[in-house]
Amino acid sequence: MQPDGAKIVLAASDSESSEYLRSTWRQMLLACLPARYARYMSDISFDNEVSPDGQAKYVPHGLRIVESLLLEKFDPDDIRVCYPDQLHLFVGDATRVVGIHAHNPLGITFATDVYVHLYGRYLEPVNAAEFRRLITHSVLRQHKHHLKIIVGGPGAWQIDKKDLQDEWLIDCLVDGEAEDVALSLFEAAVRGEPLPRKVSGHSPALERIPRIRHRSTLGVVEITRGCGRGCDFCSVALRRGKSIPLDQILDNVRVQVAEGADSILLTTEDLFLYEQGPKFETNFPALKRLFDSVAGVPGVNYVMQTHGTMAPAVLNPGMIEELSEVAVGKSVGKHRASTHPEKRFANLFIGMETGSVRLFKQHMKGKAYPFRPEQWPDVILKGMDVLNRNNWFPFCTWIIGLPGETAADTKESLDLLFALRGTKCAVTPTLFVPLEETRLERRGHKSAKLIELTDLQWEFFFTCWRYNLDFFRNTPRAHWTANLGVPIYYYALGRRLFGEQIKYPLFRLGHVPERLMRGKLYLDLSKGEPKYRVPDHVEVPSHDMRPILPEAY
Ligand code: SF4
Structure with missing residues (x-):
């Protein structure tokens, strides 16, 4: 305990630090659900563990990276890391800078900006409420005259976009990767020098990515950074994928375990890019070595992974099995x-985005490389088949309202969704948002809005949730709740907010028989054959027929 506080304090909100039930899904819910009702709507918690000295036991990985960078120059006693409720223990007269992590501080990304609007007036999502509680903490205001506030993380741009920097007394917003900018900013802040209002961190050299010194939320261990497949809506689209060396990964795993973690979350834009060969070629031996080595660290009971793409599963089904x-x-x-003896399944976040070949070609033609855009539906269906047979139940996100989306495009997405019926996965519809540093943002495209969705887009939206309800909440109680709640919501609120066009799509979620809605919706789930079927084989195009991708850097 330092009576005058620590020179540098790093803090993250409770919800962004939460590792309740070791669930990445629940972490996402915290960004989506309205704060006022969240605890009634789902089994969530963001009560985190605190060390005896008041410091946080685990915080988001990005904050641990900043901590490691600062430890290159500062004494460990100069730095304290905490949650909002302990901020007063560490911010005092000696404090010169407070660094705050912002993953999704206002909840305005693809998935998270949708659900808080379903209740009518805007209801602040949990993450936003918790971030506000942190950034407006009275101890920061009390000591602001002698300290600087730096906010950074993947969602820092949201604060700029909503013009909240001055209201929240933030001296500097840091976008992008921290390695090349964090240390000099904190040093300047400690010297009491003025800081730039906004700084953009670019992709650092691999050797600049530090080993972490303490435990990250959910046992996050980065295995790659960047991607390079070039999707128009993605901020790492043209950042060439780089892989963290295995010895560094294993060191980071050991650090987590030494501080009480028993699960490791391998974090990546695309699992299959780890130690990749040329043109996104999966390096299976390296991947296998990675999984086996991490699982072999004493104390690791669980290993999970974040994101991946579908094409590698199609190219190499045996790899998934191994x-x-x-x-x-x-x-x-x-x-x-699951057919696993303990009923376990692997999760993998996969961006499916669209069923429209036209939109795929326009905005993400490298996503399925080496396959061609015309093969996207086949890649999805074959890949899902391979994954499901091996008990991988992916969490698939779709983007509604991509720039230029027409009714024909939405119908193609619905056709593909129909073909996915009965597969083992989650299908999560999100609304397009032009994220910072993406080509679609630079071209000035605007976010899609719930209020502007067409009847086909609503059908897509609620058909996804019907699938999820039937697969992940297949209990009489959950179904009765949906079946009763849907008409109540529609007549009490939904019709007024979004018009009658949501009626039948919403009723599908409430299990109204399809025959009663015939002619009202594009799909009839009770009959008819899907347009697409799982192919026996997806032909790998010859080199000269593969998509040409923009150069990554
Ligand atoms: S494949 Fe995924 S990570 Fe890579 S550019 Fe596309 S959206 Fe981004």
């Missing part, structure tokens, strides 16, 4: 549909 020993066998997730 990775499953760890990815499934050491997964936290369980589902009765």
